[in-house]
Amino acid sequence: MPAKGTIRKNTLLPVAVKPTGERDPDISSLLIVLDHFHPIGREAIRFIKQHIIACTVRKKKFILKTGTFCHYIYFIKKGAVRGFIKEGNKDITTWITVENEMVTSISSLDIQLPSIENMQAIEDCELLALSYTDLQELYLRSPEINIVVRKLLQSYYGDAEKRAFIARLTKADHRYQYFQEKHAGLINRVPLKYIASFLGMTLETLSRVRKKASQH
Amino acid sequence: MPAKGTIRKNTLLPVAVKPTGERDPDISSLLIVLDHFHPIGREAIRFIKQHIIACTVRKKKFILKTGTFCHYIYFIKKGAVRGFIKEGNKDITTWITVENEMVTSISSLDIQLPSIENMQAIEDCELLALSYTDLQELYLRSPEINIVVRKLLQSYYGDAEKRAFIARLTKADHRYQYFQEKHAGLINRVPLKYIASFLGMTLETLSRVRKKASQH
DNA sequence: GAGTCATGTTGATAATTATCAAATAATTCT
DNA sequence: AGAATTATTTGATAATTATCAACATGACTC
Known part of the structure; x- marks a missing residue:
């Protein structure tokens, strides 16, 4: 048990999101997905390898809770996650995402705003987490990441539009x-x-x- | 009436979207909006001024029809536009956008896919149109535009999420x-x-x- | 392996919303 | 201004879906 005053690493990760402690996690599936949007340079790959944190979350555990801040962008290596908002005593699930996709709270991406939605694992998951701080650094070091993320957002925007359509x-x-x-x-x-x-x-x-x- | 064989300028604009022919349209409102997301360089501003096309669309006219390709990103200087999809004999309006916002078919942005949705003016509008070809050129000449568009998409993605929520x-x-x-x-x-x-x-x-x- | 909990099914009834029809009100056109 | 559209309201009825309750099933725990 850590002594009083001990600093926990990756302290901004929600408690249910447990770092595996791996030094050199397998990020090949992430790279394949990113590359599919736009080619990434060696320097960026090196940076991502160095800063990404492999984690696990158990089924039903929360990756983000309403009103809290999201400090990471997650890639789902394995498992499934849903986003939902409480309306009265019932949940409104706004999306369901499985392996090889990214999840985060968009409202937190640049300007840090508290999330309106919850994110919950609906299966045991393996995640790769990159902190927003590291992502900002990455934008500066490897500007092509702006292109990758721009294209990724285009694609995700299309998905959100489809969700808006189906509900109507x-x-x-x-x-x-x-x-x-x-x-x-x-x-x-x-x-x-x-x-x-x-x-x-x-x-x-x-x-x-x-x-x-x-x-x- | 143009003689047979005459080439119409801006030929990819839908027929209902009429270029005003202005040489130096007022794009100050557009620049304010873009700048709010991320500062833009002089070179980019010059390029935009040079390539943007001021247009008008009358109320109820279509800016894009299902199954066709969207070749422009539009900034609404004045007026209001809606996006909708035909479902049986009724419309499903998926968004309503007013002045000082951008509209386009996101699915067309990089890979040119036919649009699933219609875009229709719901008031007489003044638009500023930038072609995708010019936008691609602009990304190359002024890489900071990737940042602008990335942030813009983040914001628009958030809006799409809200639309998906409200409908549920x-x-x-x-x-x-x-x-x-x-x-x-x-x-x-x-x-x-x-x-x-x-x-x-x-x-x-x-x-x-x-x-x-x-x-x- | 019995018990508990989460998940999913079915039925009866109530609440909500769509549909159809008709009447007003507001706007646009000539 | 007057006619013709277009927009909005209201009422009666039918269709759809929610709610409540009971039951079945499977998974997980101790």
Whole structure:
């Protein structure tokens, strides 16, 4: 147990996000994804390798809570994460993200604002975390990272638009049908309660919609 | 009338988007907005002045249609624009944007993909259009533009997230209340049918929700 | 391996919202 | 100004979905 006054490393990581302590974590999947958006230089790769922190989070644990600050951008190496906001006594799941994608609180990226949303692991996860401080440094050292992130944001903006669209479909069965088409991989993986919440309907309604869809 | 074979300038602009022909349009409002995200160099400003096209669009005319390609990024100097997708015989309005903001089809920005959404003027508008070709050139000449656009996208991504959230509120009156808080300026400006569509409810439901809200 | 907890299904009923129809009000056009 | 659109409101009814309750199922714990 650390003595009083001991400084914990990576102190800005939420308690549920546990650094593995690996010195040289495997970041190949991250590099493949980034490179797909825009080529990255050796210098940037070296910097990322040096500063990225491999972590694990257990299922159901929080990666970010409403009202707190997000200090990291995370790459999901393995597992699944959801974002949600509390509305009264129920959750509104705004996104569900799986391996090989990035998650963070956009509102925290440049100007540090407290997050309005929660981020929760919905499976045991392996994450790679890069602090915003290191990211800012990286922008300065390797300006091509601005291009990478610009393209990444373009892509994520498109995803957010799709989420905004699907939620505006007025009928529950249309929303589920659209979800089936666009997120086939999630259907037999993510608990239905999260999918129901993502689709703006109750678990019961989703259950009935699914039954009807399977019968026909 | 142009003779057969005459080449129309700015030929990629949709027909409803009419260049004014101004040689030196006032782009001060655009520069203020860009600068608010990140300082821009003199060279970039000169380039923008030289290549930007001042245009007008009449109310109800289309700036982009589903399935076509978007070749420009537009800054709204004056007026209001909405984005919407056809779903069966009804529109789903996914965003409403007014002066001093940018609009484009994000999916077209780098890789040219046909747009899934329509963009329509909901008031007579004055626009400033920069072609993607010129924007690509600008990225190369003035790399700080990558930073500007990155920050701009961060901000717009945050907006898209909010739109995805509001649409998931299960009750119509909650959605309207939230809209009132966040988009007060639009309520006495934009026709209710677009607001209803944006809020994922019928015009009649919105009318009743408004009545109830005003009574209490 | 029994018990507990989380997940998912089904049914009955109530609340919400969409649809259809008609009437007003406001705006645009000529 | 008057006609023609367009926008908004209101009412009656039908369709959809939420809520509450009970039950089934599977996973995880001790």
